[in-house]
Amino acid sequence: MSEVLAVREVVKTFGPVRAVDGVSFSVRRGTITGLLGRNGAGKTTTIRMITGIFLPDRGTITWVGGGDKPRDRIGYLPEERGLYRQMKVFEHLLFLAEIKGVRGAGVAQAVDGWLERFELTDKRNSKVEELSKGNQQKVQIIGTLLHDPELIVLDEPQSGLDPVNMVLVRNVLQDLRKQGKTILLSTHMMGEAERMADDIVLVHRGRVVLDGTLEEIRTSSGKNTVHIDYEGNGTFLGSLPHVINSRIDINEAELKLSDGADPQEILEKCMGKLRIRRFEVASPSLEEIFIEKVGAEALEATP
Amino acid sequence: MNKIFAVLKREYLSAVRKKMFIFMTLFFPVIMAALMFIPILMMTKALGGKRVAVVDGTGRLAAAFDKPLKPRLATASESARGQKGDLPQTLDIEYLDAHGQDAAAAAKPYLTRLSAGKQKSGGMDAVLVVPANAFEDPNAKMTFYSRASTDIMTQERLSSVANRAMQRQRLTERGITSEQLDAVMRQVPVEGVQLSRTGEQKKGGEMNFIFAFVLAALLIVPSFVYGLEIMRGIVQEKNDRVIEILISSMTPFQLLTGKVSGVALVGLTQVSVWLMTLAGFGAFAAASASMAGVNVLQFLRPTIFLYFIIFFILGYLTYVCVYAVAGAACNTDKEAQQLMAPIQMIMMLPWFMMMAIITNPDSSLSVGFSLAPVFGPVTMFARTVASEPPLWHIALSIGVSLVTILVFFWATAKIFRVGILSYGKRPTIPELWRWMKVA
Numbered sequence: 001m002s003e004v005l006a007v008r009e010v011v012k013t014f015g016p017v018r019a020v021d022g023v024s025f026s027v028r029r030g031t032i033t034g035l036l037g038r039n040g041a042g043k044t045t046t047i048r049m050i051t052g053i054f055l056p057d058r059g060t061i062t063w064v065g066g067g068d069k070p071r072d073r074i075g076y077l078p079e080e081r082g083l084y085r086q087m088k089v090f091e092h093l094l095f096l097a098e099i100k101g102v103r104g105a106g107v108a109q110a111v112d113g114w115l116e117r118f119e120l121t122d123k124r125n126s127k128v129e130e131l132s133k134g135n136q137q138k139v140q141i142i143g144t145l146l147h148d149p150e151l152i153v154l155d156e157p158q159s160g161l162d163p164v165n166m167v168l169v170r171n172v173l174q175d176l177r178k179q180g181k182t183i184l185l186s187t188h189m190m191g192e193a194e195r196m197a198d199d200i201v202l203v204h205r206g207r208v209v210l211d212g213t214l215e216e217i218r219t220s221s222g223k224n225t226v227h228i229d230y231e232g233n234g235t236f237l238g239s240l241p242h243v244i245n246s247r248i249d250i251n252e253a254e255l256k257l258s259d260g261a262d263p264q265e266i267l268e269k270c271m272g273k274l275r276i277r278r279f280e281v282a283s284p285s286l287e288e289i290f291i292e293k294v295g296a297e298a299l300e301a302t303p
Numbered sequence: 304m305n306k307i308f309a310v311l312k313r314e315y316l317s318a319v320r321k322k323m324f325i326f327m328t329l330f331f332p333v334i335m336a337a338l339m340f341i342p343i344l345m346m347t348k349a350l351g352g353k354r355v356a357v358v359d360g361t362g363r364l365a366a367a368f369d370k371p372l373k374p375r376l377a378t379a380s381e382s383a384r385g386q387k388g389d390l391p392q393t394l395d396i397e398y399l400d401a402h403g404q405d406a407a408a409a410a411k412p413y414l415t416r417l418s419a420g421k422q423k424s425g426g427m428d429a430v431l432v433v434p435a436n437a438f439e440d441p442n443a444k445m446t447f448y449s450r451a452s453t454d455i456m457t458q459e460r461l462s463s464v465a466n467r468a469m470q471r472q473r474l475t476e477r478g479i480t481s482e483q484l485d486a487v488m489r490q491v492p493v494e495g496v497q498l499s500r501t502g503e504q505k506k507g508g509e510m511n512f513i514f515a516f517v518l519a520a521l522l523i524v525p526s527f528v529y530g531l532e533i534m535r536g537i538v539q540e541k542n543d544r545v546i547e548i549l550i551s552s553m554t555p556f557q558l559l560t561g562k563v564s565g566v567a568l569v570g571l572t573q574v575s576v577w578l579m580t581l582a583g584f585g586a587f588a589a590a591s592a593s594m595a596g597v598n599v600l601q602f603l604r605p606t607i608f609l610y611f612i613i614f615f616i617l618g619y620l621t622y623v624c625v626y627a628v629a630g631a632a633c634n635t636d637k638e639a640q641q642l643m644a645p646i647q648m649i650m651m652l653p654w655f656m657m658m659a660i661i662t663n664p665d666s667s668l669s670v671g672f673s674l675a676p677v678f679g680p681v682t683m684f685a686r687t688v689a690s691e692p693p694l695w696h697i698a699l700s701i702g703v704s705l706v707t708i709l710v711f712f713w714a715t716a717k718i719f720r721v722g723i724l725s726y727g728k729r730p731t732i733p734e735l736w737r738w739m740k741v742a
Contacts, residue, residue, distance in 0.1 A: 051551040080545040088315065098309035099552040143548070176652045 003064050004029045004151050004182045005050065011060035012045050021206035022059070027151065027184055027199075030176050034214075035288075042206040043186045045194055047155050050184070050276040051076045054213070072101045073170030075149035079156050079186075081136050085129035089120065090129060090137055096143035107146060114142040118168065133160040141169065146175070152176065155186045169269040170196060181218055190287040200286070204294040213244050218283035226255045226263050228270065229278035247288060254288055306553040310561025311568070318532065318569040327528070328573045332580040342737045352393040353428040353457060356413040357465075362402025368469035371395045372460060388700055393529045394457065406432050410448075417448055429454060431461045438469060508524070515661045515688040518611060521577055525570040525620045525655055527647070530626035533566045534639050537630030555719040559712065560732035563623050570619055571612075610697075617704040618680030622650060624711035653681040664689035673700050676707035 005027040012020040020042040026125035027033045037043045044138065047168050048054045052063055052071060063070035083092060109210045109275045123131060128139065144152060157173075158166050173183055173196060187193055187255045194199065200217055202210035210217060227239070229252055236251050238246040247254045257263065263281045270276055284292075318324055357368045372394040373632065401409035411434045417427040429449040437443045445465060447458045474484055540546045549558050625646060633639035653672055660669045664686040673683040673696065683700040686692045 048547070051547075051548050053547055071552060074551070076548065078544050078547040080544045082548045084313075084317070084540075084545055084548070085543060087313075095309060097314050097547065098550065099306050101305055103305070104308075 002029050003027065005184070006060075006062040006064060007046070007050065008051060008060045008062070010046070010056045010061060012042075012049060012054060012091075013057055018206050019148075020049070021058075021270055023203060023206070023208055024059075025201045025208055025211055026183055029239075031198040032173065032183040032185055032196050033199040033201060034193035035184060035201050035203065036188065036190070036193055036290060037128065037203040038188065041203045041294075043203060044155055046154055046203065047076075047184070047186055050074070051153055051214060072147065073150045075100075075144040075147065075152045075302075077140055077144045077154045077157055079159075081135060081140060083140060083143075086127060087133070088125050088127055089115070089123045093139065093143055093146060095298050097146040097259075097270060098149035099133065100149075102147040110146055111142070114145065117172065118142060134162055134165050134287050137161060138165065138177065141172075145262050150182060152181055152183045153186075154183065156188075158187065158189060158192060166192075191284070194286040198234045202290065202293060209293050210289070214286070215256070217289060218286070221289050221292075222256075222265065223281065224257045224258070224259070225284040226266055227278065227280040227282060228253045228274075228276065230270070231275040231277065232273065234274060236253065236273070237270075240266060242266070245288075245292065247291075254285060256284060256288070307557050307564070308552075308562040310549070310558060311565040312567025314536070314562055315568050318529075318566065319572065324569070325572070331524075331573075332577050336591055352395050354395045354426065355457065355461065356399065356410075356430045356432065357411060358396045358399045358401050358406055358410040358432045360401050360404070360406030360409075360433050361437050362400045363438070363472060363705070364433060364465060364468050365398060365400060367464050368398040371676045372464065379512045389550070394460065396689065402435070405558075406434055414448060417450065426483060429457050429461070430506070431465065433465060452536065457483065477650050515685050516657065517581070518688060519654070519657055519681060519685050520605070521574060521581075522611065522615050522618060522684055524623040525574055525615075527618070529566050529570050532569075532620045533562060534626040534630035534634055535621055535644070536562070537627060538633060538636055538639055540596075541630075559716050559719055561626065563620065563712075567616065567619055571615070574615060578611070580611060607688060610684055613701065614680040614684035617701065617708065619706045621680065621704065621711060623676055624715045625650065626713075628715050630719050650677060653685070654679045656682075657685060660685050661689045663694065670696065674703060676703055679704050679707075 003026045006023050007026070008303060010020055010023045011018070023042065023046055025033075035043050035046065040194060043074075045155055047053065049056050063073070083094075087095070088109075090111060093114075094103075094107060097107045097111070098153045112121070112124075115124055118141070120138060120142075123135060128136060131139065137157070141157060142156075144154070144215070152173075154173075155167060161169060163175060170192070173185070177183060185193070185197065194214070199213050200210065201208055210255055212220075228234075231251060234248055234251075234253050237248055240255070242265070243255045244258050245256035256264065257266070269275075274287075352371070357364070359365070359368070388524075397413075398486055399409060399413070410430055413427055413430045417424050417430050429447065432439075432446040432448070434443050434445065437445065445462060447461065449457065471484060474487075475481065479487070537546075541550065626643065629639045629643045629646075633642055655669075656672070659666075660672065660682055669682060669686055670692075672678045673686050673692070675682075679700045683692070683697060687697065
């Protein structure tokens with residue numbers, strides 16, 4: 001599949017801080033790429049360079065999509081709300097389209113269509129400041145899509161949304177992907193990334209520590225992770241033999257086994273102690289991979 | 304271009320829909336007029352009278368003090384020349400003929416009433432004692448008593464009335480008739496004539512003075528009001544992060560162009576309404592002034608309006624750019640205002656010197672200011688109203704302003720680029736300078 005965007009060895013320094021330190025990755029056409037990382041990892045700075053807000057100190061960002069004006073071919077949703085509070089929703093959306101070079105009767109129609117899809121039709125003539133945080137976020141998302149961009153860059157699109165709206169946004173993004181749009185999604189919600197992303201770019205301290213398709217990443221992390229749903233006291237699970245890493249929640253556990261260990265032994269040990277409702281041997285979850293890659297040192301560093 | 308227009312349209316519409324704009328546009332001329340008329344109203348209605356006693360030891364000044372002293376108000380042309388009439392106060396006079404008595408002793412009851420204060424009926428505000436030997440003794444002194452030592456206005460008025468009466472009496476005693484006296488004492492009034500380079504003569508130029516001030520105010524006020532407005536707007540865009548959307552959609556240059564021209568249009572809209580209102584007032588004033596023999600319209604040459612528009616735009620753009628930098632560099636209104644405070648004082652210089660500029664429009668100071676960057680537009684405009692500066696001065700001033708605006712605009716766009724997204728503390732001016740070189 002062809003690339004839409006190629007980021008190569010990009011560096012951005014703010015005073016003494018190297019926010020982005022030689023980041024490289026590609027965004028393939030028609031995919032959803034999840035840009036993951038902890039707070040302050042350099043996700044937002046990277047995105048701001050892609051959207052032309054910051055110029056990189058070094059490195060290149062190459063737009064290989066159609067058209068010579070990447071500015072107008074990218075739709076950008078900033079991390080924090082970026083709307084004029086005093087403007088009315090409908091007018092504001094027309095303005096957002098206009099600064100991307102789109103105007104005319106078609107836009108007004110598109111705005112109304114999107115407002116309906118996002119259940120905001122009754123808010124059409126409300127001022128932005130009168131809207132709830134979640135509704136403002138939805139308005140912002142519409143503003144990102146109005147000029148029919150090839151690449152949609154979303155920085156934490158689901159912040160401030162309730163579960164219903166989260167599903168709504170997820171469905172919209174998946175529809176867009178089906179229509180052949182390319183989406184770059186920055187998030188720290190691993191669950192969302194796991195549900196939607198084709199490709200994963202994991203940044204940590206300004207560097208890419210993991211890059212590939214979700215499938216590759218999960219397979220390369222091995223197939224020997226045991227996911228258990230249970231009833232009872234599971235605290236002993238972490239200290240079982242061959243368990244090298246574990247996450248134990250109430251009634252749910254994820255155990256990473258050493259190479260060559262037999263999951264069957266774990267199951268035997270559980271019998272009699274716990275009521276097992278699910279026992280699965282699979283790849284680790286993205287959250288587990290994430291914590292393993294970037295969380296360990298943080299946990300160690302914390303006294 | 305479409306993007307610039309989109310920003311321009313948004314800025315313009317959101318500004319003109321504000322209640323403050325509508326209020327200012329409709330009522331600013333009224334407020335200005337009120338500010339001009341209230342002093343006049345106060346003068347005619349007076350500040351309230353004063354009760355004054357004159358104890359006359361000579362017994363010969365009765366005629367001068369037999370009725371209350373009404374204030375003699377300055378006429379419009381006098382006040383335009385900077386002359387003042389009397390303080391708008393009527394002095395009610397109690398005259399006591401103390402001829403043949405000891406004047407000091409006769410004044411006693413009045414002094415008691417003076418110290419008793421004004422609240423009580425029959426209280427006094429001042430007492431003037433004229434000694435019996437006032438006409439003969441060259442060393443004689445009148446004494447003025449008051450509660451407030453600062454009441455020199457009343458003292459001055461009473462003493463001049465008394466002295467004039469004594470002078471007239473001394474002269475009539477020497478055989479000069481009353482008619483002769485009038486002839487001798489007659490004052491010759493002065494009429495101001497402005498001579499243009501073409502030799503054309505204009506009378507009543509004092510009116511020019513007022514027009515120059517009013518027009519200069521109209522020129523300068525919107526620049527500051529909307530400069531502040533654009534600064535606040537940018538700070539708010541930064542706080543609301545709209546700026547990220549804007550900057551990711553267009554170049555800082557496009558954004559700045561759209562914003563500044565949008566706000567400039569707002570200013571022009573407002574000023575046009577004001578000028579039309581003023582023209583309405585002017586037609587009325589001209590009608591009444593022409594009855595007084597002054598042709599006001601000769602001073603409001605059509606070129607003045609042309610110059611007004613030109614220098615308004617130039618001054619406006621200069622100031623607005625400076626405010627835009629402050630907005631781009633700061634994160635809160637307060638910070639931005641602190642940064643602007645000293646700069647504002649400097650930019651206001653021509654206004655502080657308006658009096659000097661208008662009264663001496665061709666002095667080297669005025670010429671220097673009118674050709675300087677930043678100060679040029681306001682000063683040059685004031686000069687074109689007050690006199691007829693050489694055309695090359697005007698052309699040079701416009702040229703200097705254009706270059707200034709271009710330089711400012713360029714610098715602003717650069718600082719915009721860096722400053723607009725650097726969150727954190729307010730930058731110092733050396734830092735701004737560094738940004739300009741880096742960006």
